[in-house]
Amino acid sequence: MTVRVAVAGASGYAGGELLRLLASHPGAEVGALTAHSSAGRRLGSVQPQLAEFAERLLLDTSADSLRGHDVVFLALPHGQSGSLAAELDPGTLVVDCGADFRLRDPAAWERFYGSPHAGTWPYGLPELPGARAELKETSRIAVPGCYPTAATLALFPAHAAALVEPEAVIVAASGTSGAGRSPAPHLLGSEVMGSMSPYGVGGGHRHTPELVQNLSLAAGEHVTVSFTPTLAPMPRGILATCSARLRPGVACREDEVREVFEAAYADEPFVRLLPPGQWPSTAAVLGSNSAQVQIAVDPDARRLICVSAVDNLTKGTAGGAVQSMNIALGLPERLGLPTNGVAP
Template sequence: MAVRVAVAGASGYAGGEALRLLLAHPEVEIGALTGNSNAGQKLGALQPHLLPLADRVLQETSPDVLAGHDVVFLALPHGQSAAVAEQLGPDVLVVDMGADFRLRNPADWEKFYGSPHAGTWPYGLPELPGGRAALEGSKRIAVPGCYPTAVSLALFPAYAAALAEPEAVIVAASGTSGAGKAAKPHLLGSEVMGSMSPYGVGGVHRHTPR
């Protein structure tokens, strides 16, 4: 029996990537697709590479639309997932691709995001020791961010083999898709072509506490 999956925030980069992967799964049936600011538009106009879903119309993100699914992926802006997740039933597997449930320390969340802490869900990084066991049976999963994922997967083998010192200096570079689809002058092609620019320096980057 196919697993029925909904994607909230299907018009964004994270939602589009989730759909690309889900389309290749033989046991997944793709259900509701939502995108608040793009509700009413066809997905093909926003995600032209997802041809099998091109004629699907995006809906508003609401509990009624997301009800009746086995799995719900939340690809929403930071701070929006918690309100949606709390209205979904305990039997629904909710996978949050945003930051809302990644941090354990409420003080860290309030410092870096400026809002009340919504709670902590198991970290969706099964490649790390104990990671898969932490996810077994859980109906709530927090997907880790780009830098923590890259750094953790790169460093753990060295730490496990005692080949690296406990403290490491990480030099990482990210593409522009991590900033989302909203138009920003400093992320235009003409600005980033052949160049790099620092951001979030001095310990203020939101991935720092992770």
């Protein structure tokens, strides 16, 4: 089975990562590549690492450019996918890497994004309970945010098993590519090198309502989330350190907690619960669709600590998008997706 695929936003980081993965996908034939400000240029002038597509001309991002494909990936800035998706054929599989269709609560969208809510699509994090069944029955997919991918994979088994109270504290460090490719003074090399800094402090980051949504669905009750993102001096990767208080009556035995996580991830091809004593690192998952997870119990604080690492551009965006596409099309889930990282 071969499907014809278009990528809107091919000049950006997420679009470039999609093309890197699709180039090795035996079931995908890459068709139209579109951009906004880079339209009319060769792809190789903005994505020189993509030698296979270097001579392709970037078209203007429009419904006309994207029609006639089996799959359309939207790697566009937040707020730009809704109107474009509405113009595409209902039978086309549309996979949105932006935030437009992730949230179920219109009020939460309007509060954090400041525009009308475009709607809600099935959520492209296959590891969540029930997600694969939804993905198999849809032609529209909302890919999770990179921080929610890392933190949800770290925490949701504990909430689903009612091991912890309905709260979570999440501190996560991301590489600079998580901010996208648009130039900004605080992302200059001279500003980032040798420095870490927080942002979106005090519940202000746009991924907060998505984290609340994911963990609340897993727990079956509302979960409060305190989320603090930080910018790390590296191009890509996320390390999420998450914790939640153990419920009264839950023993502070790490081996019992580990059994819950082992069961949750036993059949997951892209999530690895590391052996005791080994901790996740962003270097180990670089360029892969893999997530590393580790847990520990702090008996004095009665808190469960869960740490995860993902590549924000692969498992955190483009890899998750291709994984969800595979499921929706009935293809093998691992097709075209690397599980091994790149080192050193």
